[in-house]
Amino acid sequence: MEVGVYILAGGKSKRMGVDKAQLKIGHKCLIEYVLDVAYKINKNPIIVSSNKAHEKFATCIPDVNVEGGPAVGILTALSHAQYEQNIILSCDMPLVDLMMCGPDSYRDDVMVAKGINMNADIVCYGGDFLYPFPGMYSKRILSKWKGLLDQGENKLQRMIKSFAYKNLAIEDQELFLNVNTPEDLIKAENKLRS
Numbered sequence: 001m002e003v004g005v006y007i008l009a010g011g012k013s014k015r016m017g018v019d020k021a022q023l024k025i026g027h028k029c030l031i032e033y034v035l036d037v038a039y040k041i042n043k044n045p046i047i048v049s050s051n052k053a054h055e056k057f058a059t060c061i062p063d064v065n066v067e068g069g070p071a072v073g074i075l076t077a078l079s080h081a082q083y084e085q086n087i088i089l090s091c092d093m094p095l096v097d098l099m100m101c102g103p104d105s106y107r108d109d110v111m112v113a114k115g116i117n118m119n120a121d122i123v124c125y126g127g128d129f130l131y132p133f134p135g136m137y138s139k140r141i142l143s144k145w146k147g148l149l150d151q152g153e154n155k156l157q158r159m160i161k162s163f164a165y166k167n168l169a170i171e172d173q174e175l176f177l178n179v180n181t182p183e184d185l186i187k188a189e190n191k192l193r194s
Contacts, residue, residue, distance in 0.1 A: 001085070005042040006077035007034050008070055009049040009091035010063045021054060025189045030179055031057055033192075034095035037134075040086055046080065048073045049091075070182070071154040071158065072144075076145040078142045087099055090133040094188050095175045121163035130167055131176050132156040 009021045009031060019124050021031040032046070035057060038045035050062040064076045070090070075087050124135035133179060141163055148159050170176070179185050 001081050003041055003043040003136070004081045004083040004086035005038045005078075005089070006086060006093050007031065007038060007045060007047045007058075007089045008073035008077070008080075009047050009051065009054055009090075010073055010076075011069070012057055018052065018087075019053065021049070021051075021057075023179065023185060025185070025192060029057075030094050030188075031061060031091040034089050034091055034096055037097045038087075038089060042077045046077070058146055060096060061106070066152050071149060071156055074132075074137060074156075075142070075145055076139060078139050078145065081139045081193050084139050086137050086139065088133060088135050088137055090178065093133060093177065094179065095191055096134055098172075098175050098191075118168040119125060122160050122165040124160065124165065124167055125170050125176070126167045127170070130157060130160050130165070131170075132160060135160075 004017060011020070022029045024030075025033070031054070038058075047058050047060045048063060049060050051060075054060050058142050061076065061080050063072050064079060065072045068075075072185060073087055077086060121138050121141045122135060124133075125131045144163070145159065148162065153159060174187075177184060177188055177191070179188050
C-alpha cells in the first residue's frame with residue numbers, strides 16, 4: 001500500500017528567530033534529517049511551505065491559509081493528498097529517524113507497518129498526551145478537519161481526539177523533541193551524537 005508523505009515547514013519560527021528548517025546540525029539542515037525518513041516511505045515527499053528557499057529540498061505546496069498553525073498544515077496536506085493514508089512530519093524534529101525507523105534506518109517504517117493495520121482515522125504516538133507528529137492521517141478526515149478549523153478550533157490535541165484515533169507506545173520521549181529554541185538545537189545535536 002502506498003502512503004503519502006508531507007513535511008510541515010510553513011511555521012514562522014518565532015521562538016528561534018530564523019527559519020528552523022534550514023538550521024544545521026553537523027552538515028545537514030533539520031529538514032534534511034526529516035527528508036531522510038520521508039524518502040524511505042515515499043520517493044516523492046511534499047513540503048508544506050510557502051518559503052521559496054524550501055524548494056531546493058523537495059516539491060513544495062503553500063498552506064491553504066497563512067494563519068492557523070500546524071492544524072492548517074495538516075488540512076493543506078490532506079487537501080493535496082493522492083493517497084488514503086498520509087504520514088505527516090514536522091521539519092523541526094531531526095530525531096524522527098531514530099523514533100520511526102530505529103537504529104537500523106532501512107527497516108520497515110514502524111508507523112506504516114503498525115498504522116495501516118489499525119483501521120483508524122489518525123495514528124500517532126503518545127498516551128494521555130498525543131504527539132501529532134509524526135502521524136498517519138487518513139484523507140477521509142478532510143471534511144470534518146476543515147469543519148473544525150472553520151469553527152475556530154486549531155488545538156491539535158482536541159482535534160485528534162475528536163476522531164477514531166490509535167496511539168502507538170513511546171519508547172523514548174526525548175525523540176519527540178521539537179527544535180524551537182537554540183537550547184533545543186543543542187539537545188538534538190547531543191542526542192544525534194550519542
